[in-house]
Each structure stands twice: as C-alpha cells, then as structure tokens.
Amino acid sequence: MKQFKRSKGNYGYRRIWYCLKKKGFTYCQETLRRLMTNMGLKVTVYSAKSHYHSYRGRIGRTAPNHLHQHFNAKQAYQVLHTDITQISINEQIKGYLSPVIDEASGAVVAYATSIHPNMN
Incomplete structure (x- = not known):
C-alpha cells in the first residue's frame, strides 16, 4: 500500500479509499478495510491508549431497589x-463527572467531579 506508506501510517482506510477512488479504483470501503487489516496496516497515531474500566465486585453500599x-x-x-462519566482533560489526565439528575424534570440537581473513579 503505497498510499499508507506515503502518509507515514497516518491514513486510515477511509482516507486511503478516497485516494484510490480519485485514482479510478473502485474498491468497497469494507473490502479495503479488510485488506488493510490482513496486511497489518493500522493507524497508531489516533488510537486510544487506555480506556476506563470500572471496578469489579461490590465497592461501597448498594441501595435497595424500590423502583424495580x-x-x-x-x-x-x-x-x-x-x-460516572469519563472525560479527557488532556492526553495524560482523565476526569470523572458524576451528575445527579431528577427523573421528573431531567434537571441536574447536583454533581461531583474527580480525577479518580472512586466512591469519594
């Protein structure tokens, strides 16, 4: 894949497909994506490095289920x-937002922020 090498590994299958389409090739995007996967051509510049993983097991108290x-x-x-929602503050720091929302009005009545996904 000359286009992938020319882009120094920055082009994904969509941009490669567009470049090939401009040159007259009529590949389906899905076919091109599969070919690139089989050839081991993967964009690493924009790939996410880590994802939030919630804790396993019971931490803290669990309230009784009155609403069912x-x-x-x-x-x-x-x-x-x-x-709890994870928010990217910058490339290294993640923030966590925990809003309390009223069911009747949909309004946020309180919220808490933290840089750690814990009960505090």
Whole structure:
C-alpha cells in the first residue's frame, strides 16, 4: 500500500479509499478495510491508549431497589439518577463527572467531579 506508506501510517482506510477512488479504483470501503487489516496496516497515531474500566465486585453500599425499573416519576425529587462519566482533560489526565439528575424534570440537581473513579 503505497498510499499508507506515503502518509507515514497516518491514513486510515477511509482516507486511503478516497485516494484510490480519485485514482479510478473502485474498491468497497469494507473490502479495503479488510485488506488493510490482513496486511497489518493500522493507524497508531489516533488510537486510544487506555480506556476506563470500572471496578469489579461490590465497592461501597448498594441501595435497595424500590423502583424495580419503573422510572416514571411525576413529582420533583422523588426519583434521582446518577452515573460516572469519563472525560479527557488532556492526553495524560482523565476526569470523572458524576451528575445527579431528577427523573421528573431531567434537571441536574447536583454533581461531583474527580480525577479518580472512586466512591469519594
């Protein structure tokens, strides 16, 4: 793949497909992706280095399940949801956001931020 070598490994299958299309080749994108995978041509510049992995097992207290998956609150502050979301601050640092959302209005009523995905 001359196009891949010319790009110094920065072009993925979409950009290679576009370059080949401009030169008159009529390969399907899926075929080109499969060929590049078989040849070991993979873009490493934009590849993610690590992903967030949640803890296994039980950490902290688990609240009793009073709702049983019926999330149809009509009054404010009766049903509240929370979750942890990973946010990239820069290339080395990840941040974690945990909002508390009211089911009835969909408004964020509180939030917590951290640079560690822990219960604190």
